[in-house]
Amino acid sequence: MNELEQLDALVQERIRLPKNSTLFRLGEPTEAIYALRSGSLKTQLEDASGQVQITSFLLPGEIAGIDGLQTDIHRSHAIALEDSEVCVMRMDDFDRLAAEMPILQSQLRRLMSQEIARSHNLMKTLGALRSEQRLAAFLLNLSERLSALGYSPYEFILRMSREEIGNFLGLTLETVSRLFSRFAREGLLKIQQREVMLLDIETLRILSGVECAAQQAAKH
Amino acid sequence: MNELEQLDALVQERIRLPKNSTLFRLGEPTEAIYALRSGSLKTQLEDASGQVQITSFLLPGEIAGIDGLQTDIHRSHAIALEDSEVCVMRMDDFDRLAAEMPILQSQLRRLMSQEIARSHNLMKTLGALRSEQRLAAFLLNLSERLSALGYSPYEFILRMSREEIGNFLGLTLETVSRLFSRFAREGLLKIQQREVMLLDIETLRILSGVECAAQQAAKH
DNA sequence: CGTTTCCTTGACCTGAATCAAAAGGAGTGG
DNA sequence: CCACTCCTTTTGATTCAGGTCAAGGAAACG
Numbered sequence: 001m002n003e004l005e006q007l008d009a010l011v012q013e014r015i016r017l018p019k020n021s022t023l024f025r026l027g028e029p030t031e032a033i034y035a036l037r038s039g040s041l042k043t044q045l046e047d048a049s050g051q052v053q054i055t056s057f058l059l060p061g062e063i064a065g066i067d068g069l070q071t072d073i074h075r076s077h078a079i080a081l082e083d084s085e086v087c088v089m090r091m092d093d094f095d096r097l098a099a100e101m102p103i104l105q106s107q108l109r110r111l112m113s114q115e116i117a118r119s120h121n122l123m124k125t126l127g128a129l130r131s132e133q134r135l136a137a138f139l140l141n142l143s144e145r146l147s148a149l150g151y152s153p154y155e156f157i158l159r160m161s162r163e164e165i166g167n168f169l170g171l172t173l174e175t176v177s178r179l180f181s182r183f184a185r186e187g188l189l190k191i192q193q194r195e196v197m198l199l200d201i202e203t204l205r206i207l208s209g210v211e212c213a214a215q216q217a218a219k220h
Numbered sequence: 221m222n223e224l225e226q227l228d229a230l231v232q233e234r235i236r237l238p239k240n241s242t243l244f245r246l247g248e249p250t251e252a253i254y255a256l257r258s259g260s261l262k263t264q265l266e267d268a269s270g271q272v273q274i275t276s277f278l279l280p281g282e283i284a285g286i287d288g289l290q291t292d293i294h295r296s297h298a299i300a301l302e303d304s305e306v307c308v309m310r311m312d313d314f315d316r317l318a319a320e321m322p323i324l325q326s327q328l329r330r331l332m333s334q335e336i337a338r339s340h341n342l343m344k345t346l347g348a349l350r351s352e353q354r355l356a357a358f359l360l361n362l363s364e365r366l367s368a369l370g371y372s373p374y375e376f377i378l379r380m381s382r383e384e385i386g387n388f389l390g391l392t393l394e395t396v397s398r399l400f401s402r403f404a405r406e407g408l409l410k411i412q413q414r415e416v417m418l419l420d421i422e423t424l425r426i427l428s429g430v431e432c433a434a435q436q437a438a439k440h
Numbered sequence: 441c442g443t444t445t446c447c448t449t450g451a452c453c454t455g456a457a458t459c460a461a462a463a464g465g466a467g468t469g470g
Numbered sequence: 471c472c473a474c475t476c477c478t479t480t481t482g483a484t485t486c487a488g489g490t491c492a493a494g495g496a497a498a499c500g
Contacts, residue, residue, distance in 0.1 A: 045344050051429070053344035067340060070333035076340065098325075105318075105325050112332040113290035119339035120287060120296065124265050124273035126346035127390035131488065162447065170347035172489060177448055193447080193497070209267070351456065382479065392457060397480055413465080413479080 011035070013088040023064060023078040023086060030072050032090045033065040039084020040159045043067075043076045044167075054168040056118070057081070057160060059145050066112050081159040126170045129209055134169040135179045136208035139189070143198060153201070158194040231255070233308040243284060243298040243306060250288040252310045256280050259304020260379045263287075263296045264387075274388040276338070277301070277380060279365050286332050301379040346390045349429055354389040355399045356428035359409070363418060373421070378414040 014037070017023055023034060026046055041058040055076060058064055064086070068074040098104040125134055147153035158165070162180075163173040180191045188204055190197040198204065234257070237243055243254060246266055261278040275296060278284055284306070288294040318324040345354055367373035378385070382400075383393040400411045408424055410417040418424065 045340055047344075047429070049429070051344075051348060053340075053348050055340045055343055067333060067336045070330045070337065075337050095322075095326075099322065102315075102319065106315075109328070109332070110290045112329070112336065113287060116287045116332065116335050116339060117290065117295050119336060119343060120265055120273075120275045123275055123339060123342055123346060124267075124271075126343060127387070128271060128273050161445095167347070173447080174449085174490080175488060177446095178488090181448070209269070209271070381477095393479080394458085394481085395456060397478095398456095401480070 011087040011089055013090075015086050015088060017041075017080040017084040017086060019080055019082050019084075021080050023080065024074050025077050026074055028074050030065060030068040030074055030091070032088045033063055033069075033094075034078070034086040034088055036060050036062050036064065037085040037087055040081040041078050041084060041086075042081055042160065042164060042168075043078045045076050052167060054164060055122075057142075057164075057168065060149060063111050063115075066108075066115055069112075131169075131171050131175055132179055132182075132207055133209045134171065135165075135176065135183075136204045138165065138169060139196065139198065140201070140204055140208055143201070153198070155195075155197045158196060231307040231309055233310075235306050235308060237261075237300040237304040237306065239300055239302050239304075241300050243300065244294050245297050246294055248294050250285060250292050250294055250311065252308045253283055253285040253289075253314075254298070254306040254308055256282050256284065257305040257307055260301040261298050261304060261306075262301055262380065262384065262388075263298045265296050272387060274384060275342075277362075277388065280369060283331050283335075286328075286335055289332075351389075351391050351395055352399055352402075352427055353429045354391065355385075355396065355403075356424045358385065358389055359416065359418065360421070360424055360428055363421070373418070375415075375417045378416060 015023070015034075017039065023041065024030075036058050038060055040060075041064055042054050043056045043058070043064060044052050044054045046052050058078075064078045065074065067076055069091075094104065094108070098108075125137055129137065142156065142158075143153040146156050160168075161173070162176045165171075166173040166176045169176070180189075183189050183204075184191050188198070188200045188207075190199060235243070235254075237259065243261065244250075256278050258280055260280075261284055262274050263276045263278070263284060264272050264274045266272050278298075284298045285294065287296055289311075314324065314328070318328075345357055349357065362376065362378075363373040366376050380388075381393070382396045385391075386393040386396045389396070400409075403409050403424075404411050408418070408420045408427075410419060
């Protein structure tokens with residue numbers, strides 16, 4: 001029985017989320033964490049001026065709401081990119097159950113640690129990579145996660161707009177669009193609206209920043 | 221009191237870190253988390269090509285090593301920016317003690333949640349702000365944290381080089397240097413090498429991105 | 441259908457990177 | 471204490487990646 005299945009056992013309550021509906025909003029009390037069962041979500045920060053930064057796109061099996069456990073107030077919005085369904089794990093129940101099943105605590109710890117690692121990697125993407133590298137890394141990341149879910153790593157549908165991708169990657173929607181066109185022109189992928197087909201994952205991987213390693217290896 | 225004694229036992233071990241020494245390195249097993257007692261640290265990711273991204277600068281009271289709890293392997297380096305001292309909390313001991321003191325678990329949870337929030341905010345800085353906003357936000361953040369420690373929020377010493385600030389903020393060292401010069405020319409601060417004196421925190425705050433809110437408020 | 445939202449593409453501009461040079465400090469050894 | 475090197479920082483000149491502005495076009499939607 002894997003971790004998610006165990007966490008699943010803790011859950012009776014489910015919520016259906018129509019496209020564009022919010023699972024939680026910034027400022028609301030944190031009562032639960034949520035495991036995405038189907039569909040996809042985005043989470044985003046928003047400051048006083050309305051300026052938004054998307055901090056993650058979630059796929060089935062991934063967790064929303066583990067920020068905000070500090071203050072008991074959500075620090076972000078979680079919004080469905082398509083009709084979705086989540087499992088609710090109330091923190092009260094969690095704590096009660098965790099008293100009997102200590103492993104739950106360490107599983108939550110793992111999930112949080114994973115989120116920290118993910119955020120740090122994203123900081124690297126935003127701080128150190130150029131636009132083409134960012135988009136290539138983004139596509140490969142999606143591809144891998146979908147693959148882990150049993151979907152094709154080569155062909156998938158983007159559930160988010162160009163603008164959302166751009167916001168997430170620290171680029172404008174025009175730049176994202178141009179990069180898609182260029183990648184398509186160069187034969188790396190095919191893209192039609194939100195349907196993507198990755199044609200040359202190896203080159204994308206090189207593009208995404210691993211190429212430095214290859215270069216350095218070549219020198220020796 | 222028993223509990224306090226236990227807590228004490230948890231952190232009896234201390235480590236002195238000379239400047240530039242490493243507390244832990246990427247790839248090493250995660251045996252403990254570390255609370256900084258004095259001095260300052262940086263943590264940084266490093267990929268196969270040697271490309272580095274600094275993910276945090278730590279001040280006394282802050283925690284290092286809570287990434288890596290997922291895989292039991294550190295995903296970053298932690299390096300002392302000056303002679304420093306840390307308290308060691310071995311995860312074995314922590315888990316044993318937490319069985320008797322459940323509050324420890326929730327405290328760790330808070331710390332991790334805090335780190336997630338911090339990373340997300342930084343993502344916003346890296347993804348959405350322009351260079352001057354990034355540096356202003358960086359200085360104000362340092363100022364606030366130092367202030368919380370009882371130091372002056374106006375006058376402090378940067379323990380990191382221009383290059384390290386630039387890396388952290390996704391800028392080049394030249395850009396950081398130019399911004400310091402410009403801020404000084406505009407009377408926002410004085411800077412001499414690594415000694416900073418903030419002269420106009422309000423304007424810095426406006427610069428750092430809150431100005432949008434002010435503008436919007438002004439419209440209504 | 442018409443309307444709206446999203447995407448693409450082009451022209452142009454600008455903020456920050458890059459390249460280059462010099463100057464200031466800090467540490468070292470004579 | 472000075473002369474030396476090394477490292478960090480500053481500043482200038484130039485370039486360029488990506489942003490901004492603008493206009494069409496294609497899907498999606500009621």
